Amino acid sequence: MTALKSLGENRYEGLEEIVAIARSVGWGAADILQSYYRGDRSTDDLEVENKKDGPVTAADVAVNEYILYNLQASLNSPDFGYLSEETYKSQTPAVEQPWVWIVDPLDGTRDFIDRTGEFAIHIALTHQGRPILAVVALPEAGKLYYATKGGGTYMETREGQPKPVRVSERNALEELTLVVSRTHRDERFNQLVQHLPFKNKHYVGSVGCKIATIIDHQADVYISLSGKSAPKDWDMAAPELILTEAGGQFTHADxxxxxxxxxxxxQWGCLIGSNGHCHDTLCAQASEILAQLDAPA
Known part of the structure; x- marks a missing residue:
C-alpha cells in the first residue's frame, strides 16, 4: 500500500487508501457487535465483567481483537502504534510512534447491555497527538461516519453511496439543543447545564451517538465534564474529527x-462539542459558571 506521509499544513499523502481500510474494518466490527446484540444471548451470556472504569463484555473483547488484527494485517507497517480501551493497561504510558490508532471497540457498553441500541465503534488515526482520520460506526442505526483531516465528513449506509454531511445552521444560543446521557451526570454537571440557556435536552447514550445527533441536526451541543473520573482518549478522538470536519467545533472550555x-x-476538564455557531460564547459562559461553582464558599 501507499506509505502515509505528512506534507505539512494538515495535508497527508496516502490517507484515502487508509480510510477505505478503516471503513471496511468498521463495518466488519459492526457485524460482530450485532451478532452479540441481536443474537439469542442474555446479559449473562455476554459475560459482563464490572471493572473500575465500567462494564466490559465478551463483545468488547471480540471486536477489539478483530479491529486490531485487521488494521495490523492490512497496513503491515511498523510505523503505526495502537492504543485501545481493552489493551492500554498493558502498554507503556504513551505509544512512541507518531502515527497512532486509537480504538474504542464498543462505546456505550452500558447502553449495549441495557439494549437501548445507542452504542458505537470508534476508530481514529492520530498524528502527533491529533486525529487525522476517523470512523464512527452506529451498528443499530446502520450508519457509518468517516472523516479525514481537511477532507470533510461523510455518512454511508450498507446500501447507499457515501454522502457529505454538515452540521446545522442554528446560531441562536437559546434555540440550541443539548445532547446528554441518561446517566453519568453528577451534581456539578447538572448545575452547569442548569445555568446554560438551552432550549431543549436530547437524551442519548454513547459519545459517538451523541456527536452523530449533532451532525444529523437532532442536537447542537455536547458537553463532557470530568468529575471523579473522566472520558478517555478513545471516547473522544474519532467523534471529535467527524464533528469538526462536518463544520462543528470540539475544544476544551478554554x-x-x-x-x-x-x-x-x-480527558480531564470541560470539553464542548457544538455545531460551531455559538461555540466561543458557550465556552466563555461555561468557564464563568464553573469558576463560580468551584469558588470557595
Missing part, C-alpha cells in the same frame, strides 16, 4: 483542542 496519546489517557 478553546484549546484535545491532545491524545499523551501518557494519561483521561
Amino acid at each position: 478553546g484549546t483542542p484535545p491532545k491524545y496519546n499523551q501518557g494519561d489517557v483521561n
Whole structure:
C-alpha cells in the first residue's frame, strides 16, 4: 500500500487508501457487535465483567481483537502504534510512534447491555497527538461516519453511496439543543447545564451517538465534564474529527483542542462539542459558571 506521509499544513499523502481500510474494518466490527446484540444471548451470556472504569463484555473483547488484527494485517507497517480501551493497561504510558490508532471497540457498553441500541465503534488515526482520520460506526442505526483531516465528513449506509454531511445552521444560543446521557451526570454537571440557556435536552447514550445527533441536526451541543473520573482518549478522538470536519467545533472550555496519546489517557476538564455557531460564547459562559461553582464558599 501507499506509505502515509505528512506534507505539512494538515495535508497527508496516502490517507484515502487508509480510510477505505478503516471503513471496511468498521463495518466488519459492526457485524460482530450485532451478532452479540441481536443474537439469542442474555446479559449473562455476554459475560459482563464490572471493572473500575465500567462494564466490559465478551463483545468488547471480540471486536477489539478483530479491529486490531485487521488494521495490523492490512497496513503491515511498523510505523503505526495502537492504543485501545481493552489493551492500554498493558502498554507503556504513551505509544512512541507518531502515527497512532486509537480504538474504542464498543462505546456505550452500558447502553449495549441495557439494549437501548445507542452504542458505537470508534476508530481514529492520530498524528502527533491529533486525529487525522476517523470512523464512527452506529451498528443499530446502520450508519457509518468517516472523516479525514481537511477532507470533510461523510455518512454511508450498507446500501447507499457515501454522502457529505454538515452540521446545522442554528446560531441562536437559546434555540440550541443539548445532547446528554441518561446517566453519568453528577451534581456539578447538572448545575452547569442548569445555568446554560438551552432550549431543549436530547437524551442519548454513547459519545459517538451523541456527536452523530449533532451532525444529523437532532442536537447542537455536547458537553463532557470530568468529575471523579473522566472520558478517555478513545471516547473522544474519532467523534471529535467527524464533528469538526462536518463544520462543528470540539475544544476544551478554554478553546484549546484535545491532545491524545499523551501518557494519561483521561480527558480531564470541560470539553464542548457544538455545531460551531455559538461555540466561543458557550465556552466563555461555561468557564464563568464553573469558576463560580468551584469558588470557595
